[in-house]
Each structure stands twice: as structure tokens, then as C-alpha cells.
Amino acid sequence: MEVKVIEACCSPVFDSTLRAAEAEDLAAAFKVLADPVRLRLLSMIANASTGEACVCDLTEPLGRSQPTISHHLSVLVDAGLVEREKRGKWAYFRAVPERLAVLRDALRA
Amino acid sequence: MEVKVIEACCSPVFDSTLRAAEAEDLAAAFKVLADPVRLRLLSMIANASTGEACVCDLTEPLGRSQPTISHHLSVLVDAGLVEREKRGKWAYFRAVPERLAVLRDALRA
DNA sequence: TCAAAGTATCGACAGTCATCAATGTGTTCC
DNA sequence: GGAACACATTGATGACTGTCGATACTTTGA
Numbered sequence: 001m002e003v004k005v006i007e008a009c010c011s012p013v014f015d016s017t018l019r020a021a022e023a024e025d026l027a028a029a030f031k032v033l034a035d036p037v038r039l040r041l042l043s044m045i046a047n048a049s050t051g052e053a054c055v056c057d058l059t060e061p062l063g064r065s066q067p068t069i070s071h072h073l074s075v076l077v078d079a080g081l082v083e084r085e086k087r088g089k090w091a092y093f094r095a096v097p098e099r100l101a102v103l104r105d106a107l108r109a
Numbered sequence: 110m111e112v113k114v115i116e117a118c119c120s121p122v123f124d125s126t127l128r129a130a131e132a133e134d135l136a137a138a139f140k141v142l143a144d145p146v147r148l149r150l151l152s153m154i155a156n157a158s159t160g161e162a163c164v165c166d167l168t169e170p171l172g173r174s175q176p177t178i179s180h181h182l183s184v185l186v187d188a189g190l191v192e193r194e195k196r197g198k199w200a201y202f203r204a205v206p207e208r209l210a211v212l213r214d215a216l217r218a
Numbered sequence: 219t220c221a222a223a224g225t226a227t228c229g230a231c232a233g234t235c236a237t238c239a240a241t242g243t244g245t246t247c248c
Numbered sequence: 249g250g251a252a253c254a255c256a257t258t259g260a261t262g263a264c265t266g267t268c269g270a271t272a273c274t275t276t277g278a
Contacts, residue, residue, distance in 0.1 A: 012234080018152040023145035030148075034140035036132035043127040055255060065238055070256055089245050089254045095235090100216050107213040144266080164225065174268055179226055181266085198224045198275050 029103055032079040037062055038072045045082055054090045055103040140210055141188040146171055147181045154191055155204040163199045 018026070033039060040062060040109045045053045059069045073093060076082045085092045127135070143146060149171055154162045168178045182202060185191045189208045194201045 004210045020145065020149070023148045023152075024212050026148055027143050027145040030139050031143035034143040036129065036136040037236085039132045039135055039139075040127045040129070042133075047126050064236090066255070067239085067257080068237055074256085086244095086255090091255060104213050104216040107209050107216070113261090146266085175225075176227080176269080177267055185224085195225090195274090200225060 002008040015037055026106055029079065029106075032075055033103070034079065035072065037068070038076055041069070042076060042081060042095065042100075045093050046097070052085075052094045054092050055101060056090070058093075136217055138188065138215075141184055141190065142212070144181065146173060146177070147185055150178070150181055151185060151190060151204065151209075154193050154202050155206070161194075161201040161203045165199070167202075 003090055033042075041058055044058060044061070048057075055066065055069055055073065058073075059066050062069065064072075073082070073084070073091075077084050077093075080096060082093045085094070113153050126174050129173055136174045142151075153167060153170070157166075164175065164178055164182065167182075171178060180214075182191070182193070182200075186202075189205060191204055194203070
């Protein structure tokens with residue numbers, strides 16, 4: 001899945017008729033959110049008490065294999081929705097609420 | 110594609126940890142928006158001067174066949190994002206902004 | 219009733235994606 | 249150095265979906 005970070009300049013769906021390129025970018029962004037595992041990962045990371053979570057915290061609750069979780073986290077990182085920071089053996093993930101806000105604004109009427 | 114109309118009761122992603130069932134519903138809703146043709150259809154319908162549009166108005170600008178456009182419109186209808194009204198030979202589509210608002214609220218931080 | 223027009227449905231196909239097992243990479247600790 | 253651990257990558261596979269041609273359905277008008 002090729003993921004493109006959506007920019008804040010994108011026109012909202014209801015504002016004016018979307019051009020083909022804008023629609024492609026927006027659709028790619030929504031595609032990132034169109035998976036239940038990724039939504040739950042994003043939710044768990046955003047609600048982590050320390051503000052961050054590592055793969056080991058996220059794998060077991062979702063009932064998916066470690067490679068699958070790692071794959072979904074990479075998709076979220078590529079989309080700019082979460083940030084990855086490697087510290088020692090662990091990889092910590094933090095949410096980027098501004099990115100979600102951009103998508104939310106694209107849905108304004 | 111099985112489409113489920115998302116209800117307003119759904120927890121936002123950032124509010125509390127999403128349960129599996131909530132994540133499934135939300136993901137299905139975003140999947141409807143995760144297609145450029147559907148996004149442009151929604152945009153064109155919402156921005157139509159009369160507030161509505163028929164298939165004949167929507168087919169040619171998007172460069173897809175009539176069955177493809179009809180399919181995408183059905184997906185949008187099933188998701189509750191647009192309404193279909195048949196008058197004579199024509200099928201007219203109107204946007205349902207409240208549905209989009211529900212999705213937008215699910216993305217609030 | 220018949221022909222034409224606007225849509226919807228069906229069947230098939232190609233491309234995409236979520237998933238896992240196996241393996242690779244980098245780090246920590248003895 | 250070597251073993252153990254945390255995570256990323258690869259390759260393969262099954263399922264899903266966007267697309268179109270062909271066809272069916274419905275309404276209009278003659």
C-alpha cells in the first residue's frame with residue numbers, strides 16, 4: 001500500500017468539487033484509517049498513560065502476529081499519524097493529533 | 110463490499126481505547142471514503158447547484174463506465190452518505206451532511 | 219405495444235492488501 | 249564473543265474490490 005501524507009492544503013469534500021489528484025490523496029489517507037487494527041493501534045497509542053507505546057504493548061491485545069502489527073505501525077508512520085522513536089531494543093510510538101485534525105477538516109461541511 | 114451505517118454513538122478514536130466491534134464499524138465507514146471516485150461523486154453531489162445530481166451528470170466527468178458509477182453510488186447510499194430518489198427514468202442523489210459529520214466527530218482529539 | 223433511454227445487476231478478471239511463517243537486523247547482557 | 253530479546257523485512261497466500269462488458273429492469277413516448 002503506497003501511503004502519501006496528506007497536506008493541510010487539501011480542499012474539503014464539501015467545499016468545492018474535488019479534482020482527481022486531490023481525491024487520490026484524500027482517498028489514500030482514508031485508506032490508512034480503513035482498517036480496524038490500525039484504528040485500534042492509533043487509539044491505544046493516543047490513550048497510553050505515558051503518551052507512547054511499544055510494539056510489545058500492542059501485539060497481544062490485538063490478537064495479531066508481531067509482523068502484522070509492525071506492518072500496520074509502519075503504515076501509520078508513513079501516513080504521519082504516529083511517530084516512531086527507537087530507544088534501545090524497543091520502538092516507541094507517539095500519536096500526531098495534528099495529522100488526524102487535517103483529515104477531520106477535510107470532512108467539514 | 111459490505112457497508113454498515115455508522116451510528117453517532119461511536120467513540121472517537123482519541124477518546125478511549127476502541128473496542129474491536131467499534132473499530133470494525135469505523136473502519137468500514139472510512140473504507141467507503143477510501144476511494145477517489147466515491148470522494149469525487151460525493152463532492153459533485155454536494156456541490157450541485159440544485160442540490161442533487163443524476164447518474165447521467167456524474168458518469169462522464171469521472172471517466173468511468175455507467176455500471177461502475179452506479180456501483181459506487183450504491184456504496185455511498187448504503188453507507189448513508191447520500192440519498193437516492195428515483196423520479197421517472199432518472200435517479201437523483203442528494204448528500205447527507207450529517208453522516209459525514211458523524212465520521213468527522215469520530216476523528217476529534 | 220414497441221422502441222428507446224436511464225439505471226441496476228451479473229459475471230469475470232486483475233490488482234491490492236491483510237496476514238502469517240521464516241528470516242534478517244540491531245541491541246543488551248553475561 | 250555469544251545468546252537472548254525486540255523489532256523489521258521478505259515471500260507467499262487467500263480474500264476482497266474496482267472495473268467493465270453484457271444483460272435485465274423500468275419508465276417514457278409514439
